[in-house]
Amino acid sequence: TLLETMIKQQVSVITADGRVIIGILRGFDNAINLILEDSVERVFSANSPVEAVPLGLYVIRGDNVSLVGELDPEVERRMDLSRLQADPLRPVVT
Amino acid sequence: LFYSFFKTLVGKDVVVELKNDLSICGTLQSVDQYLNINLNDISVTDPNKYPHMMSMKNCFIRGSVVRYVQLPADECDTVELQNAARKEAMQSKSVAATASAAAAGGGGGGGGTGGHGGAH
Numbered sequence: 779t780l781l782e783t784m785i786k787q788q789v790s791v792i793t794a795d796g797r798v799i800i801g802i803l804r805g806f807d808n809a810i811n812l813i814l815e816d817s818v819e820r821v822f823s824a825n826s827p828v829e830a831v832p833l834g835l836y837v838i839r840g841d842n843v844s845l846v847g848e849l850d851p852e853v854e855r856r857m858d859l860s861r862l863q864a865d866p867l868r869p870v871v872t
Numbered sequence: 873l874f875y876s877f878f879k880t881l882v883g884k885d886v887v888v889e890l891k892n893d894l895s896i897c898g899t900l901q902s903v904d905q906y907l908n909i910n911l912n913d914i915s916v917t918d919p920n921k922y923p924h925m926m927s928m929k930n931c932f933i934r935g936s937v938v939r940y941v942q943l944p945a946d947e948c949d950t951v952e953l954q955n956a957a958r959k960e961a962m963q964s965k966s967v968a969a970t971a972s973a974a975a976a977g978g979g980g981g982g983g984g985t986g987g988h989g990g991a992h
Contacts, residue, residue: 780904781932790928794937796892810908810934844892844937847914853927868892870937 781806784848789814791838792845796867798822800849801836810840822866844870873960877953878903878941887917887942888933896931907935 781803789803791812801814817833878900887897888909898911912930925931 780902780908780910783930784932790925792892792894840934843934844890845894845931845933847925847928847931850927850929867894870891872891 781810781812781846784846788849788851788854790847790849791843792847792867793838794842794844794870796869798867799833799836799838801833803846807840810843810846812836812838812840812843812846814838873956874907875903875905877948878907878909881943881947884943884947886911888938889940889942890933890937891939892937896925896933898931901930904935907938909933909935909938909941 784803785805787803788800791799791801791814793799798820799814799817800820801817803812804815805813814836817836819833882900882902884900885897886900887895888911889895895917896911896914897917898914901910901912903909910930910932914925914928914931916925
């Protein structure tokens with residue numbers, strides 16, 4: 779069982795540099811290179827509301843992927859981004 | 873070796889700490905040869921600090937970003953694991969030794985036959 783179960787669903791990708799990109803997983807391969815449709819980056823900062831940056835169709839190289847999480851569309855719909863504030867994620871330290 | 877070890881932990885609750893300091897608690901759903909981990913029913917151990925995952929129930933974690941996998945002490949026989957790891961280390965050391973000996977022997981034989989032609 780791998781990313782196959784998440785294909786065609788909305789996922790949240792955490793990248794090695796600490797970015798959060800949300801999109802519909804269209805494809806992947808053994809190196810975890812990903813194809814994300816309608817991707818949006820969520821920018822968090824400690825003192826301003828979350829900023830959403832639309833990006834379109836993205837290919838993310840597997841080297842850069844930290845985590846791929848399946849998002850619950852119900853919870854997503856109800857989530858109010860303007861109230862969310864948090865420190866940005868750290869980049870991965872090797 | 874550790875791939876087999878993790879396969880025995882499928883279904884158990886673990887906490888995965890990533891190299892970006894994120895800690896995620898969940899049930900080990902599956903693991904693969906790269907030690908990529910699929911976690912079910914996840915909860916972030918400090919949700920206030922990391923709200924990014926509020927709507928996430930399952931996730932796939934790349935093996936290369938895992939710093940630690942925390943498990944309850946009773947899920948793992950450390951002595952058995954130590955012995956198995958030691959055995960595997962010895963095995964790979966002897967395999968490497970025979971491989972380099974074969975390579976050295978092959979190189980020496982080729983040089984010897986080349987020298988014979990020069991005598992004529």
